[in-house]
Amino acid sequence: MIRLDFPTEPYWLDLPLGVRVQVRPLTGLIMRRAQYSALRRQGEVLAEVGGQDDPPIARKVLYEQLLAEELARFGVVAWEGVEHTAGKAMDCTPEAVADLFSKLWQLSGPFIQAYLAEVQSRIDEGNGSRPAPGGTSGAGQTTADGAESSTSPVPGASPGL
Numbered sequence: 001m002i003r004l005d006f007p008t009e010p011y012w013l014d015l016p017l018g019v020r021v022q023v024r025p026l027t028g029l030i031m032r033r034a035q036y037s038a039l040r041r042q043g044e045v046l047a048e049v050g051g052q053d054d055p056p057i058a059r060k061v062l063y064e065q066l067l068a069e070e071l072a073r074f075g076v077v078a079w080e081g082v083e084h085t086a087g088k089a090m091d092c093t094p095e096a097v098a099d100l101f102s103k104l105w106q107l108s109g110p111f112i113q114a115y116l117a118e119v120q121s122r123i124d125e126g127n128g129s130r131p132a133p134g135g136t137s138g139a140g141q142t143t144a145d146g147a148e149s150s151t152s153p154v155p156g157a158s159p160g161l
Contacts, residue, residue: 006118010077013114015107019100022078026071026115034070041066068108071115073098 007025014020024030042063046052051059073094082090082100090096101108 013111015110015114017104017106018081019104019107020080021072021076021097021111023075023115024077026075026119030071030074034067034074037070037073038063038066041070064112065102065105065108068112069098069101072101072111075115 010022010024012020012022042059045062045066046054046059051062054062076092076094076097079092079097079100082092082096084090101111
């Protein structure tokens, strides 16, 4: 069973470096738009730098950074702790938000983790392997049969460890 009591109004997320962002509730549409935009931009960046032959991990890291920028562009509606060099508050526009996340990549991981937390908590609740409500996992489905041998493959290790 999954609860569908997701936030319906914008809410604040605290990020590193003294930045707070107010985000609209994450929807499938926001997520898909961000994914599409990140994939499109990834193709443009790779074509520009000749990185089509980059290893998969490099492509994944680039995609994750671009996804954070695009999620922020579509989801952030207000912010605190972001100023111009003159010390004046900076307007929160989609372009400025993406620029912030592009330049301060340290915000990307915490932002994605915080923004996706509501959805992830619902997924975790619906996981069929979760512990029973009483706090014991005895009610859970067995996922592995017992071991056939109690001897360790590590020389000198005690049996059963």
